[in-house]
Amino acid sequence: MASLIFPExxxxxxxxxxxxxxxxxxxxxxxxxxxxxxxxxPDRVLNGDTGNTACDHYHRMSADVALMKDLGxxxxxxxxxxxxxxxxxxxxxxVKGLDFYDRLVDALLEAGIxxxxxxxxxxxxxxxxxxxxxxxxxSIDWFADYARVAFDRLGDRVHLWATHNEPxxxxxxxxxxxxxxxxxCDATKAYQTAHHLLTAHAKTVQVFRQGGYAGKIGLIxxxxxxxxxxxxxxxxxxxxxxxxxxxxxxxxxxxxxxxxETFFEWLGPHRPRVHPDDLSLLHNSVDYLGLNHYNTxxxxxxxxxxxxxARLTPYAAPGWGYTEMGWGINPDxxxxxxxxxxxxxxxxxxxxxxxxCAMPDQPDENxxxxxxxxxxxxxxxxxxxxxxxxxxxxxHGYFAWSIFDNFEWERGYSQxxxxxxxxxxxxxxxxxxxxxxxxxxxxxxxxxx
Ligand code: IFM
Numbered sequence: 248m249a250s251l252i253f254p255e256x257x258x259x260x261x262x263x264x265x266x267x268x269x270x271x272x273x274x275x276x277x278x279x280x281x282x283x284x285x286x287x288x289p290d291r292v293l294n295g296d297t298g299n300t301a302c303d304h305y306h307r308m309s310a311d312v313a314l315m316k317d318l319g320x321x322x323x324x325x326x327x328x329x330x331x332x333x334x335x336x337x338x339x340x341x342v343k344g345l346d347f348y349d350r351l352v353d354a355l356l357e358a359g360i361x362x363x364x365x366x367x368x369x370x371x372x373x374x375x376x377x378x379x380x381x382x383x384x385x386s387i388d389w390f391a392d393y394a395r396v397a398f399d400r401l402g403d404r405v406h407l408w409a410t411h412n413e414p415x416x417x418x419x420x421x422x423x424x425x426x427x428x429x430x431x432c433d434a435t436k437a438y439q440t441a442h443h444l445l446t447a448h449a450k451t452v453q454v455f456r457q458g459g460y461a462g463k464i465g466l467i468x469x470x471x472x473x474x475x476x477x478x479x480x481x482x483x484x485x486x487x488x489x490x491x492x493x494x495x496x497x498x499x500x501x502x503x504x505x506x507x508e509t510f511f512e513w514l515g516p517h518r519p520r521v522h523p524d525d526l527s528l529l530h531n532s533v534d535y536l537g538l539n540h541y542n543t544x545x546x547x548x549x550x551x552x553x554x555x556x557a558r559l560t561p562y563a564a565p566g567w568g569y570t571e572m573g574w575g576i577n578p579d580x581x582x583x584x585x586x587x588x589x590x591x592x593x594x595x596x597x598x599x600x601x602x603x604c605a606m607p608d609q610p611d612e613n614x615x616x617x618x619x620x621x622x623x624x625x626x627x628x629x630x631x632x633x634x635x636x637x638x639x640x641x642x643h644g645y646f647a648w649s650i651f652d653n654f655e656w657e658r659g660y661s662q663x664x665x666x667x668x669x670x671x672x673x674x675x676x677x678x679x680x681x682x683x684x685x686x687x688x689x690x691x692x693x694x695x696x
Contacts, residue, residue, distance in 0.1 A: 251633045252693040258361070258644030259689040260322030261315065261666065262601050264368035264412065266298045267653040269328060271305035275343040278334025280370035281380070281421075285428035296659025302651050303674050308351055314667065314676055315650065316358040319686040323360050324600065324646050325351065326368035326412060329393055336372030337389050345400050352404050363646075364401065365409040365467065366394050366451070367444075369417050369427065376429050381440035382422065390447035391454050398460050406462030408455065409537055409600070410448040413469040415493055417444060426657050434517045434554050441496055442519035449501075449525070449532040467537030467600045468497050470588075472580030474545045474562055481548035485557035488513060489546050492555060494587075502592040504530030517554060535643070536588065537600035540581050540628075542574035570624075571605040571662055578627035585635035585642060594641045602628050603648035605655070605662035608679070616668050616679040625681060629694055647685060651676065 266282050273279070286297040304311055315323055329336060331344030348364075355362045367390070371380055375389055394410070411417065420427040423437030448466050455464045470493065475486040491510035499507050504526050511518045542561065549558035561575035569575055581602070588597060604624045608616040629645060636642050652665035660671055666682040669675070688694060 248695055250691070250693055250695050251630060252691075253633065254636065254643075256643075257692060258322050258598065259320070259692075260324055260361075260363065260644060260646040261320050261648075261650035262324035262646045263304075263649050263651060263653060264326040264365070265328035265331070266301070266368065266370045267649070267655070268302040268304040268651055269331075270298065270300040270303045272297075272299045274305070275331075275347070276334060276341040277328065277344055278330035278336070278341075279373040280328065280330045281373055281376050281428035282370045283330075284373050284376075285430055288430070291430065292657050293659040293661055296654065298654045300674075301654045302669050304651075305347065307674070308347070309354055311651075311676070312351070312354040312358050312360065314678070315360055318666070318678060318682050319689050320360055320650070321689060322363055322407075322644070322646070323355055323650070324363040324365065326365040327397055328370055329367065330370065330372045332396060333372065333393055334374075336375035337392060340396055345396070348397075348401060352401055356404060361407070362401075362405045363407040363409070364397070364405045365412050366390075366397060367410065367417075368412040369421065371429070380422075380429060381417070381443050382436040384443060386443050387447040387450050391450040394451040395454055395458070398455060398458060402458075402460040402462070408462060408464040409467045410451050410464065411444055412467045412537075412600075413539060414441060414444040414448070414466075414497060415469055419492070438514060438517050438519040442521060442525070445497065445500060445529055446522075446525050449528040452532045453528065463534035463596075465533045465535035465537050465598070466497075466501065467539060468494075469539040469541075469601075470494055470584050471541065472543040472577065472584050474543060476545045476547035476560070479548070482546065485548040485555070486546040488555045489557050489559065498588075498592055500526055500529040501532055501536075502530075502595065514554070533595065535596040535598055536592075537598050538584065538588065539601035539648070540584055540599065541572075541602065541604070542570075543577035543580035544575065571607055572658075574604075576604070576624060576627075578624075578631040581628050582631040582635045582638075585632065585640045586638060589635075589638075589640045594639070597640065597642045598644040598646065599632055599642065600644075600646050601648040602645065603664050605664050608652075608663050608668065610668060610677070614668060614670055614675065614677040616677070618679045618681045621666075621679070621681045622684045625685065626694060626696070629688065630696065633694070
């Protein structure tokens with residue numbers, strides 16, 4: 248047996264997002280978001296599921312925090328619902344909405360759990376979508392103004408902030424492929440959205456820094472690992488294009504102050520409009536980078552597949568298979584991604600802000616799930632992260648996705664990522680084996696393997 252111990256003060260946590268767990272979609276003055284609208288449209292979400300109730304966290308918040316305390320969780324990463332705070336996205340503040348997050352932060356601190364707060368996890372106010380949404384350049388100011396309201400109210404107690412979670416998803420699944428709200432399929436809008444999300448992030452960081460709020464602020468990116476399907480020139484070039492869209496498009500402006508020019512040439516008419524000052528605002532606009540990592544894909548040239556002319560196929564490493572999402576498991580992919588950030592982007596301070604898996608959980612007669620497959624996944628990824636740290640990566644924390652089973656977007660409730668099972672009929676929470684296993688990892692600050 249060997250022990251893999253993490254650095255002192257390494258931050259262990261769990262993550263969840265507002266729309267996926269809160270429910271109470273139209274209570275206490277909350278406004279409509281693009282997801283509230285999207286789920287009501289036919290055939291958008293599997294089985295017609297909605298986040299109307301989700302895990303009912305809005306009403307069960309105190310008990311949920313108590314459960315996290317029991318499970319020994321040191322940090323809880325949650326997101327704010329923009330329309331709970333500003334029902335129309337701007338203008339009138341909804342006091343009851345802000346009060347909810349105020350109570351949540353107080354409850355966490357009281358329980359000895361550090362709050363980590365993300366401003367945007369895909370639930371744009373519908374009123375702002377009606378004005379054009381993220382493709383409208385005004386979205387930069389809408390977002391920064393909303394962020395200021397959140398900083399003013401919570402900034403005395405929340406000292407770890409993120410602007411966006413996975414802007415690639417918001418831009419390309421929301422405005423490009425249309426699988427996510429607002430369900431638009433338009434490549435030009437998708438790339439413009441990516442640029443506006445980034446610039447809104449940078450402007451918000453400027454507000455944070457100039458406002459003298461205490462703490463650190465970062466950006467969270469989903470970086471899947473990519474492997475070319477072969478050494479052919481066509482597959483290598485296709486892999487580079489997918490890398491550029493998922494990685495360089497977000498990392499280059501933040502860490503190098505530029506966009507990937509060759510990729511922008513490839514985009515031709517879809518190339519986003521960038522104002523002269525945007526890149527200087529973006530350069531060095533994070534105190535830390537959040538990395539969400541789940542899976543690896545191989546990439547093959549495919550002339551018929553989208554504007555990138557690339558086809559992705561899930562890749563599972565030898566001895567591993569696929570999760571319920573169909574995602575390929577390859578723990579080494581995590582190590583490669585972390586080391587890529589270290590080597591090519593200046594070894595910034597990094598948190599592994601999401602990692603986990605949907606598995607075919609089988610509850611026993613008491614609702615208990617002995618999820619050894621999830622434990623094996625988590626253990627291997629934490630081990631890979633440890634190896635990256637040993638190789639010099641500047642990693643400061645790990646967050647398991649997710650504390651609860653929850654609403655998995657277009658797949659509804661069909662996918663269970665939680666350390667804690669949620670019975671959707673009774674809304675009872677039942678910690679799985681993995682929750683107790685993770686409690687031990689946290690207590691030891693590492694793994695025994
Ligand atoms: O559930 C999502 C989350 O909202 C963003 N990151 C990936 C998770 C699993 O798909």
